[in-house]
Amino acid sequence: MAAETGTPTTLTLKSNDDELFSVAESAAILSVTIRNMVEDGCAGGVIPLDNVDGKTLASVITYMNGISAIPADEEKKKSYRDKFLSDKDFETLADMVLAANYLNMSCLMDAVSAKIAQVMEKKSVGWVRRKFGIENDYTPEEEAAVKEEHKWTFEGVETDDDN
Amino acid sequence: MKRGKGEDGSKSIDRISELPQCILQRILYFMSQEDAVRTSVLSKSWREIWCTRPNLDLSDATFKGNNGEFISVLENTLRRYCEQRLSLDECSLSCTSFDSTSVSLIEKWIPLITSAGVKNFRLSIVPAHFGHVKLPSVVFETESLRDLHVERFILDQKAIEKTVLFKHLKKLRLEQVCIHDRIFQKIISSCPLIETMFLKSCNTIRSIKASNLRRLKDFYFSSWSDEEDCSIEIYPTSIETIQIESGNILLHQGSNFLNLTSLFLDHVTLSSLDHFSSCKFPSLENVAILYCNGLEESLEESHLHIDAPNISTFGYHGLLIPSISFATTSTEWSSCLYLLMRSDPSFWLLKLHKLLDSLRQSEISVTIHQFRMNDEDIFQENLDLVQDIKGGNKPAVPLEDLKLQGDLSYFSPLLNGLFCICRPRKIGAINYMNAESVLKNLMQGENGNYQDQLRQLWLPDLEEVSLEIYDKNRREWDPTSLSDLPDYEVGKRISTRFALKWRESFWFVFLQRDTRLDEII
CATH class of the missing domain: 3.30.710.10 (Potassium Channel Kv1.1; Chain A)
Structure with missing residues (x-):
């Protein structure tokens, strides 16, 4: 000590x-x-x-x-x-x-x-994927299913078009 | 271990997904429920992380969906935590527009939340309508509650039949809750750690004995009922802020409010000014005394002395001019007085001079709002006193700012009296259309009447008057002149004010007096 x-x-x-x-x-x-x-x-x-x-x-x-x-x-x-x-x-x-x-x-x-x-915070899934280089390994069907499960979280989020 | 971006920059390495689960949980911990849940769509490895974070935060007010969807999201989420035996440290649940059926579901949810090991539970329940919904009694048996916010309920004996287990509760907020003294007392006596108590429109509470709550820091009470005032007693040592709107505060002789920084009393009955004056407020910075009872006795008996060495702002609003003084070592503080004049003007200027004199170490702003009355009366009443003030050793008090509102005009006899007891550096705010007539009346008297003689009491001291105009965009006052004022437009309001420069002789008298005082001390 x-x-x-x-x-x-x-x-x-x-x-x-x-x-x-x-x-x-x-x-x-x-x-x-x-x-x-x-x-x-x-x-x-x-x-x-x-x-x-x-x-x-x-x-x-x-x-x-x-x-x-x-x-x-x-x-x-x-x-x-x-x-x-x-x-x-x-x-x-x-x-x-x-x-x-x-x-x-x-x-x-x-x-x-x-x-x-x-x-x-408040960023779209696409934006976060691009920003952090996260590869989307869902099939389109799987992704749609996950989105449907949590659809309340997809309203009012910034669009995918921003940088 | 460190890997950079791909050399050609075409594809960056996904470092975030590679972070250990405990770090990802920590990152998600700082997100809103919505943002955290949305990460499940990023990729397969993110799918379930959100519901392993140690906190749940759901509010129907910010939820994007109807009440049915909210309830199903909440129930599914709780089920996940329970089934996977995940521990939930913090839970914040806010239901602010539930009907009675939905409120009763809380009875089912609370055991689920508690069984997930919640240590820090914040619950907010506000039914859509007042009166018919019963608060589930399980709320009072929830030991993990840290923060409870309840609105629009009737809390009767049934709700707290069993023991109240609020030994961790730090924050209690009740609004429009119908609760009787005995039940309220039972609740607060079982929350020794409470730090914040917020009680709004709980009009049935008649007495709050909080002097055994030794950690209470913030106290808010507001009740506007026609019935008798609620009497309030607070433990003085721990309290940091007090805001009471309508009530009766009981202060004990010589209490030391060691940590109190802000005291806001609106329509409060100050039952003993002696006790108040004997209290110590070593940390007090902001005091507001608005329309309080107990200050209106005769001049001698109703003096309030506030021992606040670190005072920063003092605000007073009221129908009468109180006798208040401060014991302070503070060198930069301000006083803001808003005085409503009513029909009885006796000793008005004398009382005002006494108050201003006792506040003269502060930067003083005064606004006077006059109801219908004849201001010739007030001046007649105070004529001798003004002569006394002017002629004797009672120098006028410098003011930062003087505003006159209501039926008062800027050239009323009152202004003559005011200028004998105080010397404002600024007079305003005056609509730009009236600036010229006010200036004229300020500088030139009507001919020959006694008002002119009175004007002679202060006019020689007035060295210079200049006009200033307010710039709304920059929020600053700029010098201007009558000829530079904008042309008249209907409905246009532009504020102007006068900057007054008073002659040195007046300051000299003032300084001389202070020097003498210093020598005596």
Whole structure:
């Protein structure tokens, strides 16, 4: 466990492509995975994070530092999260949500999930398929049947023609 | 693990479908029921994900289909969760236009919802019509309820025969519910975690004893019945906002409303001003006191002193001029007074001066609305007092803004009196058609009568009058002149106002007085 006083403890995290990152323990323990390691005394040397690449880890650490610098003010934290995610493309968001899941960081996981949900909000099936590259493997008959089953959800949705 | 897009860009890799189920459930968790269900059409792997998400959110108000279809969608969805033994953490069900048969179905649904392990249940039931529908008693036995909204029901003894199990309830909203005190008291005494209580038009409630609800943050009560007022008692430490429209609030001597930020009292009886004055409001920012009873006694007995160091806005509407003061360290706050004048003008200007004087640390706006009365009367009544104010050590109070409405004209004798006790920086809003006559009357007196003598009490202090016009698009006031005003058009309304610049001597007196005060303190 970290000492209560004195210089802040720093942890070294290693991505799966062997990049090393230093991060204050107080920020890193936003990840329950890392916190458990610290509490179990396994954080002495380098902490390997086998499921996160360097680019994503750098981004997650930026988030950890940013959010932990904000005092307990949910509104300010939320606006930080919104700003942090505002310029991320879906590729990056997918990497982040996987990392957040692996690191067990519920606040980041929720923020990214909500962001992806927001992209799909009120959009037509065709738009979502194109946007995310989802291949339609239904036969036309199957698709019609599923649509019929949930037909109440198909009214007032943006048409398939938009980009 | 990371795969990019196809090199030629012709076909991108479907990363979203490859995300683990738990992440997809989380993404769907943040969607509306409609958006979540629609994902089932994306591809085969998406077909069933929507009904594994841990939340259900259905409202007939936003449902695209008739009530029969809504009920069948709801029942099918509940059946899926039950059959697959999926856990449902959150459930929000809103039925706002049900007939009595549909309402009774709730009796069947609630056990299904509860058996799915719901921890956070929000239920809103509003029958299409008032009066004949019974609220299923199972509602009161639902321990997982966090949020209950009930409208247009009669809640009698039968509905809560058994124990009320609301130990997780945080939000209770009752509208047009006919409920008697004893039953209401039984309900609220079984919800210790309640944070929000919203009671609208529940006119049979005569008494609310909420002083044992130690987590109550937001309290709203509104009831417009002819019967006696409901008496309301609230635990002071936790409460953050209070809004009462018609009622009687009981405050205990010396209560500390530690977290109260907003206090809105409309047609409320303030039964003891002494108790109110002895309370502390360290977080209070906004206070509105509108048409409240209890402020109308004689000058000495009815003073209200509000201990609110962080006050930001104070609003008062009423038929009489109250005696109210603030103990505050706030440096930027505003007071907004809306005064209705009725037939008895005695001491009107004196009382107003006293009120303005006690609010002078704030930016004050005053609107005076006069009902039919002879404003010569008021001036006669207050003539001596005005002389006293002007001649003695009672300097006029600067105002940000003065508006006169109703039967008052801008050149009435009242304005003479007002200018002796206060110095508005702005007078408005005046329809542009009247601007010229108002200006003329402001600057030139009628000849020879006593009004002219009174005008001499303030006119020398008035240095400059300039006209401003309101730009609706930019929502700003711009300087203009009489000759630049638009031509007359029938039905056209353009607001203008006057900006008044008062002579330094007046400010000097004012500043001198403050300096003296500082020295004394």
